[in-house]
Amino acid sequence: MAETARQIADDLRARIDSGDLTPGARLPGEPALVKTYGVAKETARRALTLLVTEGLAVRRRGSGTYVREFRPIRRVGNRRLAKEGWGSGRSIWSADLGDREFTVADLKVYEAESPRQIARLLEIEASEPVIVRSRRFLVEGEPVQAATSYLPAELVRGSAIAQHDTGPGGTPARLADLGFAPVRFTEEVRARMPTQQEKELLQLSEATPVVEICRTAFTEEGRAVEVAQMLLDGGVYVMEYNLES
Template identity: 70%
Template sequence: MAETAREIADELRERIRSGELRPGARLPGEPKLVKDYGVAKETARRALTLLVTEGLAVRRKGSGTYVREFQPIRRVANERLSQERWGGGRSIWSADVGQRPMSVTELRVYEAPAPDDVAQILELDDGAAVIIRDRLFAVEGEPVQAAVSYLPADLVRESAIAQEDTGPGGTYARLAELGAKPVRFVEELRARMPSQDESERLHLAEGTPVVEIYRTALTEDGKPVEVNRMLLDAGVYVMEYRITG
């Protein structure tokens, strides 16, 4: 009996997770799936697309679809935002990737009027300036996250936050030195499909969604001092939150 694209994808996914199809292995192509499962070519294509969208497989033009070799990134929000980390001179970003090769590319630091939504969150007057830090994070040479931070220019303009290299501990360590130490963070997450420009910047496979995160950093007295808009490749991230009652 012919199977659905979902059922075929489920069987291939199980073969990947069991180790039968190892990282880098070529998945059965559309002609073989058509023959083995008695389905239309379009059904076979959708089955492979599902695995690509989930981040388990990648397409190589003119070659086929392969089990993804890139290992997922586990993002543990509680650990990465701890004062112990950035206060000790370590980057927040390193909490996600450990010893895996990583880099920051396409870094731009500049001053501009705050977008309306950012000005509202940061409690700034209309037209107030912010320092913007726009960058792309890559792991093992693969872009996985784009991030844009907005900070009140009057607060950080004369600090290393307005320079490319923020120094040990990054932005939050510098804010602490300015008397605006972040002690609480609020993150809002949503999943959506990316724009064409976002897909190209993150090198996303067709049909791959993104996770968009807005994080606000607040001081002890509740003053917002940073808004960070992050765009994550949903195919490579595992989101983990540790909650104690």
């Protein structure tokens, strides 16, 4: 009896999890899957596509499909924003990556009129200026996230936040220096398929979704001081939130 694409993908995933197929190993090709499972070529192709979509495999043109070598990033929302991290001069990213290689690319810092949606979240007039910080983040040479942050210009103009290098602890630490320490954050999260431009920006494999996060930072007095819009490669992230009842 012919197996479904999902069943074939489950079998291959189990071999990856067990270590039978190691990172960088070539997965059985479509002809091999057709022979082994007695399925149509299209079913075999769908099984491999499922693993690519899940971020477990990558396709190499003219070569085949391989087990992905990139280790997933565990994004622990509660831990990465804790004051004990940025307050001691560490990057927010250190909570996610430890000692893995990390670089910032395409950084742009400029002043502009606030977009309507951002103005609403910052509770300012749409015409009021904001400082914009736009960049991509690469881990071990792979683009994993694009992010744009918006901060009220009247609060941060002339500070290190308006410069390329914000210094130890990043934007949260500089906001604290200015008397606007972020103590509470809200995040809106949704998953969707990327646009063509976003595929190119993050160099996404085919059929890979993105995770869109909009985070707003608030002071103890409840003032919104930063809105960060982030676009994550859905194939490389594990999202973890620790909640108490």
